[in-house]
Amino acid sequence: GAVVSQHPSWVICKSGTSVKIECRSLDFQATTMFWYRQFPKQSLMLMATSNEGSKATYEQGVEKDKFLINHASLTLSTLTVTSAHPEDSSFYICSADTGANEQFFGPGTRLTVL
Amino acid sequence: GIQVEQSPPDLILQEGANSTLRCNFSDSVNNLQWFHQNPWGQLINLFYIPSGTKQNGRLSATTVATERYSLLYISSSQTTDSGVYFCAFGTALIFGKGTTLSVSS
Numbered sequence: 001g002a003v004v005s006q007h008p009s010w011v012i013c014k015s016g017t018s019v020k021i022e023c024r025s026l027d028f029q030a031t032t033m034f035w036y037r038q039f040p041k042q043s044l045m046l047m048a049t050s051n052e053g054s055k056a057t058y059e060q061g062v063e064k065d066k067f068l069i070n071h072a073s074l075t076l077s078t079l080t081v082t083s084a085h086p087e088d089s090s091f092y093i094c095s096a097d098t099g100a101n102e103q104f105f106g107p108g109t110r111l112t113v114l
Numbered sequence: 115g116i117q118v119e120q121s122p123p124d125l126i127l128q129e130g131a132n133s134t135l136r137c138n139f140s141d142s143v144n145n146l147q148w149f150h151q152n153p154w155g156q157l158i159n160l161f162y163i164p165s166g167t168k169q170n171g172r173l174s175a176t177t178v179a180t181e182r183y184s185l186l187y188i189s190s191s192q193t194t195d196s197g198v199y200f201c202a203f204g205t206a207l208i209f210g211k212g213t214t215l216s217v218s219s
Contacts, residue, residue, distance in 0.1 A: 034206055036207075038155075043200065043211045043212055044157075044200070044209045046206050049206050093155070093157065095157075095207070101144075101145045101205065102145070102147065102162040105149075107155065108155045108156065
């Protein structure tokens, strides 16, 4: 199957700082990538759809000024959590669409904001 | 929006047992996929199955799109099968709440 990487795997930061998470498709090009968030013992919730070369589409209730998404190339999308606060602590997972309507997921990034 | 219900929410099995997990949808869906989330959080693609039946080793899946449900069969379960199983659908995937499977030896 297709391989998607995510970096970093985990990050701990102080409240008020910004954190950038990278998502890369390693063996295919992805016009569309997605960002999800998962709180403990819960399901994945879609945050935004990231399209190469255009603005991301955010789900209702997700602040676009807080969660900045950039999809500058066909293999890289980044999510920046700006001015992070403890309530932003979560497991962030990206996925990439292979173009055949099937998505493959990165290993996730565990964010802890102190 | 479309509602998705996964059952059972939790399942405890002895190694070697078989199980069936189910997803029901409130309306027609497309791009249905099944995933296994391992204890480290990695989502592993099991099946892309908008309709029909597929098999991969001990796992198989069936989607009956006209009746709005999908089934995941696990045969001869192993401890490594433990984790959470999700069904999801759509272009930007909408996930069910998952079935947490625990297999003991």
